[in-house]
Amino acid sequence: MPSTSVPPNDQATKNRVSQPTGQLIVFTGPSGVGKGTLLRHLLGQHPDIQLSISATTRQPREGEENGKHYYFVSRPEFEAMVAQGDLLEWAEFAGNLYGTPRKPLEHMIDRGHTVILEIELDGARQVRESLPAARQIFVLPPSVEELEARIRERGQDSDDAIAKRMARAQIEIQAASEFDIQILNDDLELAVKQLELAVFTQPSTAAHQPSPPETPPQI
Ligand SMILES: Nc1nc2c(ncn2[C@@H]2O[C@H](COP(=O)(O)OP(=O)(O)O)[C@@H](O)[C@H]2O)c(=O)[nH]1
Numbered sequence: 001m002p003s004t005s006v007p008p009n010d011q012a013t014k015n016r017v018s019q020p021t022g023q024l025i026v027f028t029g030p031s032g033v034g035k036g037t038l039l040r041h042l043l044g045q046h047p048d049i050q051l052s053i054s055a056t057t058r059q060p061r062e063g064e065e066n067g068k069h070y071y072f073v074s075r076p077e078f079e080a081m082v083a084q085g086d087l088l089e090w091a092e093f094a095g096n097l098y099g100t101p102r103k104p105l106e107h108m109i110d111r112g113h114t115v116i117l118e119i120e121l122d123g124a125r126q127v128r129e130s131l132p133a134a135r136q137i138f139v140l141p142p143s144v145e146e147l148e149a150r151i152r153e154r155g156q157d158s159d160d161a162i163a164k165r166m167a168r169a170q171i172e173i174q175a176a177s178e179f180d181i182q183i184l185n186d187d188l189e190l191a192v193k194q195l196e197l198a199v200f201t202q203p204s205t206a207a208h209q210p211s212p213p214e215t216p217p218q219i
């Protein structure tokens with residue numbers, strides 16, 4: 001796959017001499033499927049991979065830190081970011097706004113990093129339009145019942161927030177086939193291995209491999 005660079009949006013970027021560019025990976029799946037868990041394992045093994053930090057109007061959960069898990073902002077602050085073109089993509093999810101700050105992402109990609117955007121379906125679709133070379137991965141749950149059990153077990157969302165997430169989950173799961181790669185998160189260890197493979201395998205290389213002959217060549 002060709003590397004993905006974020007379109008330049010200022011003069012300094014346009015004037016820069018050519019540098020290695022990294023790849024962008026979009027990572028999507030219904031709330032509670034285990035995206036955060038899978039990424040923690042992946043980043044534990046590959047600390048060079050960067051995770052984009054989103055802006056959100058959601059209230060911080062217990063243990064979440066501003067600037068580490070999210071940039072927690074007010075709705076007017078978020079709307080100002082949108083108006084100034086500061087976000088690569090953004091969407092409303094379960095009553096809150098979420099978006100990807102453009103500048104830090106450009107910086108990481110330009111420095112040659114692999115960067116992962118953990119974002120919901122609408123945002124993934126926006127990135128597919130603006131940066132079609134970004135690899136898109138979708139995580140599936142073993143079942144909708146198991147998904148709800150995981151959200152409840154996590155114990156961090158109100159009943160209302162869980163109901164909104166479950167309603168959205170049905171729509172998101174139906175869109176899984178739009179993504180380049182689907183990973184079933186049933187056995188966690190297996191799913192982490194599949195994620196590693198999805199991130200580190202270059203699909204264009206595989207696509208250009210000659211197919212093996214059906215019968216061994218005659219000598
Ligand atoms: N479009 C978009 N979605 C995001 C962004 N950041 C997080 N999300 C998604 O917003 C949804 C809700 O995230 P969160 O409130 O942390 O809940 P959780 O997924 O249940 O842990 C998830 O599907 C995230 O992937 C972003 O920058 N843009």
Ligand SMILES: Nc1ncnc2c1ncn2[C@@H]1O[C@H](COP(=O)(O)OP(=O)(O)O)[C@@H](O)[C@H]1O
Nearest residue numbers: 031032033034035036037150154185186187188
């Ligand atoms: N393969 C798995 N099997 C069982 N439970 C899992 C698995 N993956 C994640 N979980 C659990 O599911 C819950 C939701 O995971 P989380 O990573 O927060 O999901 P997401 O980031 O997609 O919202 C957590 O309690 C987590 O420990």
